[in-house]
Amino acid sequence: MLLSYMKKLFKLALNSDGFSLAEVMVAAGLVGVVGLGAMQLVGQINSVSSRSRVLNDTMNFSSSLGRYIYGPKACDEFRGKTFTSAYTNITLDEWKYEGKSPIGTGETFGALTLSSLRAKLDTTVGLPKITVSGVELTKTMLLIDIGLTAANKTSNSFYNIPVLADASGIVRYCGEMKDSVEICNSMLGVFDAATGQCKVAEACQVRGAYKLISCVPSSYGCSPTYGLTTDNPLTGATNCPTGSVASQTGVQTWNHSVSCGKKCTATIVNTAQWYTCLECP
Numbered sequence: 001m002l003l004s005y006m007k008k009l010f011k012l013a014l015n016s017d018g019f020s021l022a023e024v025m026v027a028a029g030l031v032g033v034v035g036l037g038a039m040q041l042v043g044q045i046n047s048v049s050s051r052s053r054v055l056n057d058t059m060n061f062s063s064s065l066g067r068y069i070y071g072p073k074a075c076d077e078f079r080g081k082t083f084t085s086a087y088t089n090i091t092l093d094e095w096k097y098e099g100k101s102p103i104g105t106g107e108t109f110g111a112l113t114l115s116s117l118r119a120k121l122d123t124t125v126g127l128p129k130i131t132v133s134g135v136e137l138t139k140t141m142l143l144i145d146i147g148l149t150a151a152n153k154t155s156n157s158f159y160n161i162p163v164l165a166d167a168s169g170i171v172r173y174c175g176e177m178k179d180s181v182e183i184c185n186s187m188l189g190v191f192d193a194a195t196g197q198c199k200v201a202e203a204c205q206v207r208g209a210y211k212l213i214s215c216v217p218s219s220y221g222c223s224p225t226y227g228l229t230t231d232n233p234l235t236g237a238t239n240c241p242t243g244s245v246a247s248q249t250g251v252q253t254w255n256h257s258v259s260c261g262k263k264c265t266a267t268i269v270n271t272a273q274w275y276t277c278l279e280c281p
Contacts, residue, residue: 057112058148061097062157068095069144069159071227072211075174078119078142078161082169085123087145092117115154116147121169130164137164137172207244207277208234215270223256226272240277250274 091104144159164173211230215222260266
């Protein structure tokens with residue numbers, strides 16, 4: 001309608017001696033309306049594009065961080081450190097993102113700011129305890145809080161890592177929940193069920209560790225929840241060096257669903273197995 005009226009005005013301009021004052025005013029008003037609408041449309045497009053970039057950056061950051069936190073390198077960082085029931089700031093020394101490392105609170109990544117990076121231990125009363133080599137350990141969770149700020153809006157993500165911590169809050173084991181027998185077996189020790197004690201041969205030496213991931217059916221791929229299959233850093237493969245023995249330290253199974261076509265959902269059964277390589281005389 002608007003375009004048709006403007007065309008008529010243009011023809012009128014070609015076939016007459018000029019515009020009247022009223023025609024000029026109407027044309028100017030129409031041009032103004034079109035221009036204002038175009039400006040608003042461009043502004044909306046830019047706003048949507050900006051939000052899309054922030055969302056994409058946030059998803060990429062969270063995905064990369066999640067893979068690191070649930071991987072072996074993060075556990076290497078947490079193991080041996082002391083945590084309390086209150087959140088304290090932490091720094092990820094081994095994680096590298098967009099060329100930056102170490103990473104802590106206040107670091108920026110484009111439009112994103114890491115407004116918080118902190119952790120605490122779940123010290124709920126009544127958590128199960130086990131004794132390993134005379135040391136009482138609590139089966140608990142290391143709770144990690146990640147805050148990301150963009151465009152004056154902050155969103156928080158929380159990660160829970162199963163750990164075994166002593167009475168001082170020092171993380172002794174990290175990555176998977178183990179019971180007394182599993183821990184004792186991982187060190188080729190002898191577990192006494194009556195006393196809850198694990199006697200370990202002190203001469204044994206650790207020759208690496210690795211993890212195997214499998215799933216049934218495997219045609220759709222396994223879940224990334226527990227990470228990919230991990231190579232033994234000493235052998236470069238998922239096995240133990242000659243002269244050492246692979247001792248299973250834990251097994252975890254979980255399900256995830258995938259789309260297998262229109263109105264079709266397949267359930268995948270995943271299994272993670274952890275092994276420690278020990279060489280004993």
